[in-house]
Amino acid sequence: xxxxxxxxxxxxxxxxxxxxxxxxxxxxxxxxxxxxxxxxxxxxxxxxxxxxxxxxxxxxxxxxxxxxxxxxxxxxxxxxxxxxxxxxxxxxxxxxxxxxxxxxxxxxxxxxxxxxxxxxxxxxxxxxxxxxxxxxxxxxxxxxxxxxxxxxxxxxxxxxxxxxxxxxxxxxxxxxxxxxxxxxxxxxxxxxxxxxxxxxxxxxxxxxxxxxxxxxxxxxxxxxxxxxxxxxxxxxxxxxxxxxxxxxxxxxxxxxxxxxxxxxxxxxxxxxxxxxxxxxxxxxxxxxxxxxxxxxxxxxxxxxxxxxxxxxxxxxxxxxxxxxxxxxxxxxxxxxxxxxxxxxxxxx
Amino acid sequence: xxxxxxxxxxxxxxxxxxxxxxxxxxxxxxxxxxxxxxxxxxxxxxxxxxxxxxxxxxxxxxxxxxxxxxxxxxxxxxxxxxxxxxxxxxxxxxxxxxxxxxxxxxxxxxxxxxxxxxxxxxxxxxxxxxxxxxxxxxxxxxxxxxxxxxxxxxxxxxxxxxxxxxxxxxxxxxxxxxxxxxxxxxxxxxxxxxxxxxxxxxxxxxxxxxxxxxxxxxxxxxxxxxxxxxxxxxxxxxxxxxxxxxxxxxxxxxxxxxxxxxxxxxxxxxxxxxxxxxxxxxxxxxxxxxxxxxxxxxxxxxxxxxxxxxxxxxxxxxxxxxxxxxxxxxxxxxxxxxxxxxxxxxxx
DNA sequence: CTGAAAGCGCTTACAG
DNA sequence: CTGAAAGCGCTTACAG
Numbered sequence: 014x015x016x017x018x019x020x021x022x023x024x025x026x027x028x029x030x031x032x033x034x035x036x037x038x039x040x041x042x043x044x045x046x047x048x049x050x051x052x053x054x055x056x057x058x059x060x061x062x063x064x065x066x067x068x069x070x071x072x073x074x075x076x077x078x079x080x081x082x083x084x085x086x087x088x089x090x091x092x093x094x095x096x097x098x099x100x101x102x103x104x105x106x107x108x109x110x111x112x113x114x115x116x117x118x119x120x121x122x123x124x125x126x127x128x129x130x131x132x133x134x135x136x137x138x139x140x141x142x143x144x145x146x147x148x149x150x151x152x153x154x155x156x157x158x159x160x161x162x163x164x165x166x167x168x169x170x171x172x173x174x175x176x177x178x179x180x181x182x183x184x185x186x187x188x189x190x191x192x193x194x195x196x197x198x199x200x201x202x203x204x205x206x207x208x209x210x211x212x213x214x215x216x217x218x219x220x221x222x223x224x225x226x227x228x229x230x231x232x233x234x235x236x237x238x239x240x241x242x243x244x245x246x247x248x249x250x251x252x253x254x255x256x257x258x259x260x261x262x263x264x265x266x267x268x269x270x271x272x273x274x275x276x277x278x279x280x281x282x283x284x285x286x287x288x289x290x291x292x293x294x295x296x297x298x299x300x301x302x303x304x305x306x307x308x309x310x311x312x313x314x315x316x317x318x319x320x321x322x323x324x325x326x327x328x329x330x331x332x333x334x335x336x337x338x339x340x341x342x343x344x345x346x347x348x349x350x351x352x353x354x355x356x357x358x359x360x361x
Numbered sequence: 362x363x364x365x366x367x368x369x370x371x372x373x374x375x376x377x378x379x380x381x382x383x384x385x386x387x388x389x390x391x392x393x394x395x396x397x398x399x400x401x402x403x404x405x406x407x408x409x410x411x412x413x414x415x416x417x418x419x420x421x422x423x424x425x426x427x428x429x430x431x432x433x434x435x436x437x438x439x440x441x442x443x444x445x446x447x448x449x450x451x452x453x454x455x456x457x458x459x460x461x462x463x464x465x466x467x468x469x470x471x472x473x474x475x476x477x478x479x480x481x482x483x484x485x486x487x488x489x490x491x492x493x494x495x496x497x498x499x500x501x502x503x504x505x506x507x508x509x510x511x512x513x514x515x516x517x518x519x520x521x522x523x524x525x526x527x528x529x530x531x532x533x534x535x536x537x538x539x540x541x542x543x544x545x546x547x548x549x550x551x552x553x554x555x556x557x558x559x560x561x562x563x564x565x566x567x568x569x570x571x572x573x574x575x576x577x578x579x580x581x582x583x584x585x586x587x588x589x590x591x592x593x594x595x596x597x598x599x600x601x602x603x604x605x606x607x608x609x610x611x612x613x614x615x616x617x618x619x620x621x622x623x624x625x626x627x628x629x630x631x632x633x634x635x636x637x638x639x640x641x642x643x644x645x646x647x648x649x650x651x652x653x654x655x656x657x658x659x660x661x662x663x664x665x666x667x668x669x670x671x672x673x674x675x676x677x678x679x680x681x682x683x684x685x686x687x688x689x690x691x692x693x694x695x696x697x698x699x700x701x702x703x704x705x706x707x708x709x
Numbered sequence: 710c711t712g713a714a715a716g717c718g719c720t721t722a723c724a725g
Numbered sequence: 726c727t728g729a730a731a732g733c734g735c736t737t738a739c740a741g
Contacts, residue, residue, distance in 0.1 A: 029512060031734060042712045047736055059710060079490040080431045081734035084717045089428070091491070093470070099447060099456070108447070108473055120487065122441070123471040125456055139468060142427040143439070164377055247652045282656040304595045308630040310658030379718060390728045395720055407726060429718035432733045 030073035039069035046070075050077050083144055091120040092331065093140050094149040095132045097212065098245050099125045103301050103320045107170070110324025111149065114332060119146055131212050134160040141165060147331045152214040166334035170327045174215040180334065182327040182344055186216060186300075189316035189349030190223035193298055196314075197268055198231035200357060202296060204265045205233055206257070208250060208280060209242045210272040217272050220300055220316075224270055243276060250279025258287070267296060268357070274299035274306050274315050281309055281356070296357040311355035319347045378421035387417035394418075398425050431492055439468040440679065441488050442497040443480045445560065446593050447473045451649050451668045455518070458672025459497065462680060467494055479560050482508040489513060495679045500562040514682035518675045522563040528682065530675040530692060534564060534648075537664035537697030538571035541618065541646055544662075544699060546579035550616045550644060553581055554609045556602060556628060557590045558620040565620050568648055568664075572618055591624060598627025606635070615644060616705070622647035622654050622663050629657055629704070644705040659703035667695045 032046045039046070041062060048054050049066040058066075069075070083089040092115060096104060108121070115121055124140055126132050131154045141148065147166035150157075155174050161167070168180050175181035197205065205228060210217045225235065243253035250271070261269070271277040277299030281291060289295050291311055299306065302317035326345055333339070380394045387394070389410060396402050397414040406414075417423070431437040440463060444452060456469070463469055472488055474480050479502045489496065495514035498505075503522050509515070516528050523529035545553065553576060558565045573583065591601040598619070609617070619625040625647030632639050639645055639659055647654065650665035674693055681687070 033734080043735080044712060044714095044737080045710090047734095048711095051736085057710070062710080076486055076490050078432075078492065078734055080428055080437070080492045081717090082736070083428045084426075084432050084719085085734075085736040087717065099453060099471075105447060109475075112475065121472070123447075123473065124469070125471065127457075127460065138424055142424050144426065144428045247656070278653065278656060285656070305626065305653060308595070308626060308633070309656070381718080391719080392721080392728060392730095393726090395718095396727095399720085405726070410726080426718055429733090430720070432735085433718075433720040435733065 029078075030075040031078070032075070035066065035069045035073055035075050038073065039066045041066060050075070089144050089146050090118065091122055091145050092147045092149060092328070093122050093124055093143070093145045094151065095124045095126070095137065095140065096151045097126050097131055097214065099123065102303050102305075103318070106320035107151070107324040110321035110326075111328040112324075113321075114325045114328030119332070119335075131214065132157060137161060147335045149327055149331060152212075152216050154213045155215055156213070158215075166331055168327050168331040168334065170323055171214075171216045173219045180330060180344070182323060182330060183346050184216070184318050184323060185346045185348045186219050186316070186318070187223040189300070189318070189351055190220055191227040192351035193270065193314075193316055194224050194227035194231055194233070196351060196353060197270075197296065197298070197357065198228070198233055200296070202268045203233055205235065205268045205270060206261045206264075206266045207235075207240050208254060208269055208271040208276050209240060210276070211242045211244050220272055243279070245273055245275050247275055247279045247282065250276040251283045252279075254280045254283045255287070258283070258289075267294075269295065269297050271297070271299040274301045274303045274313060277313055277315070277356075278305070278309060281311075281313070285310075292356050292358045298357055302352050306352075306354070309356075311358065314354045314357040315352050317350045317352050319349070322347050377426075378423040379426070380423070383414065383417045383421055383423050386421065387414045389414060398423070435492075437492050437494050438466065439470055439493050440495045440497060440676070441470050441472055441491070441493045442499065443472045443474070443485065443488065444499045445474050445479055445562065447471065450651050450653075451666070454668035455499070455672040458669035458674075459676040460672075461669075462673045462676030467680070467683075479562065480505060485509060495683045497675055497679060500560075500564050502561045503563055504561070506563075514679055516675050516679040516682065518671055519562075519564045521567045528678060528692070530671060530678060531694050532564070532666050532671060533694045533696045534567050534664070534666070535571040537648070537666070537699055538568055539575040540699035541662075541664055542572050542575035542579055542581070544701060545616055545618075545644065545646070545705065546576070546581055548644065548705060551581055552613045553583065553616045553618055554605070554612075554614045555583075555588050556598060556617055556619045556624050557588060558624070559590045559592055568620055591627070593621055593623050595623055595627045595630065598624040599631045600627075602628045602631045603635070606631070606637075615642075617643065617645050619645070619647040622649045622651045622661060625661055625663070625704075626653070626657060629659075629661070633658075640704050640706045646705055650700050654700075654702065657704075659706065662702045662705040663700050665698045665700050667697070670695050 032043045036043045036046045046066055048058055049063055054063050111121060132150055134157055149168055151170045153169055153172050158175055158178050169175045170182055171184055172181045173183050207221055209221055241253050241257040243249040269280050277297050280297050284291050284295060291297055298314040300316045302315040306313035306315045380391045384391045384394045393406060394414055396406055397411055402411050459469060480498055482505055497516055499518045501517055501520050506523055506526050517523045518530055519532055520529045521531055555569055557569055589601050589605045591597040617628050625645050628645050632643060637643050646662040648664045650663040654661035654663045
């Protein structure tokens, strides 16, 4: 079979039209073509000329070469969002929010880091080499924040450690984590375990420390074997939980708190296959409140994080920076909310 | 609070270093800087000069401006993947596969269409204006395939209708869909309903038609109210199922087949809240075999689609096209596989 | 209202 | 081994 568009079929690559081709077809200069193509004709180009150029543009299927115009103007119209893990509906909502604020003025392009990896300073530099109008970096590590030099509009998302280093929009993870600790203490839990993410993202550090602090304040205790880690992946979390459960059980653990709902799903899965009853024998909770958490078995108690608002706020701050406007002095901190469901249901 | 890096703090934007700044610091020409920066020095630049230029490069933190080099060479080193819906672990695997084939030679950037939308021809053109090295388009509509002009390396993924129009890598959805129909017929089902995606993606059309054909061949029948649609979203699917269930029930439907597992989760959710027992009263099945399908309640029967392999095959074809190599004549069709779980468990 | 020309920051023959 | 120069396709003052 001949593959369409490849060498074994004579591709017939029509060379892309340039402004000068349009110019000669319309009988004008490239300067005029540029004006027409970018809609800057008001009081500068006669209506008749505009019409003639537009005809030539559509005849030739001309599209302005963004590479050339970026170079000429020193600016571009796309924004890159660097995200550590995209296989998560948290991101779908985040992206939707970013889109809302970006509107039609900027194209959004995503750069996804490899699974379980953090965005690296090196890849940020490579991306910057494309000269995006701005950069959004989700959940960067402390290290990345330190090593990033400010040379262009950039906004961090969900980067609680960014204070004073770079502009950032954050979630109020702390209140949600505290509400969770209080809730568990009220249900009578005394010994908990924490299943963390392997990445050194500061949002995860904050989720953990905020929960731990409040839990201790409420009289809950941790044992030596209190903490385990896995990548943000149901399978890995399930395996990790299976490995540490014997030690946790021996230590009297009655509730496992997970860095993300995705981790929690893994715990539910292994608990189910080991015959551990949830929530009677073991309570489980997570962060994110992914849509699936309402329908897992049992449904999952989770700290809801306002992903869409986060995206919206971050992108609108970025646009302000790009356009040289001074953003409102106070950056919003978006509230989190505890959603109580069956996985922490009984135990009193 | 002063926002770091913004106008209210005197940003101190260090202007980015250019090749000519490096050149004057190292006491060489920009041509030589270019050679050193791109590693083309073999037998062309003396070791001593190379070292001197490299010092200047690191002193000034110089990074080649990709915009300028793209314009100069007429080519870039990034690939854009256009995807209709990313909030789905199918994509995490697809992307991982694409990455594997792209290696370190090309940067991958994703462009996500709005939820429930198909990639539009217009946005493809806008993206092309950035002059990527190549384009990957996942699950395009028939219409998009028709209207896309071949002017650069492009590969479609999961586009069964692309035959002969553009190069594409496809999944063998048909066998999986047929296996599902056979399985359901063996379980004694006679009347089925189909919950489809709203988008006009050809992969969804193929899933449906392949299933329908085989189901009829096996003696199953459809009623007038056989088909419903929703976006690829658990909540919408749940709502849609709730709306059509009375009609389906009246028609004697005993099994609902869904275009994606995400749809199926919605059906499970509504079934649960309506007190419909799955699988005793209603069997449910989907396509994709997302990780969650192994742990939903009940676990979900699904047609597994090899996302990672799809990504790998598509990207390696694209790289071949970019580099002007003639790809193997025969494009692989990647096999699908029926995974039978509890949601179609009994009923005999 | 329109065009000639400089310049964005690179790369690549071409001379030397 | 090294540099001067042209050119990639635009945009934007500047003249007219």
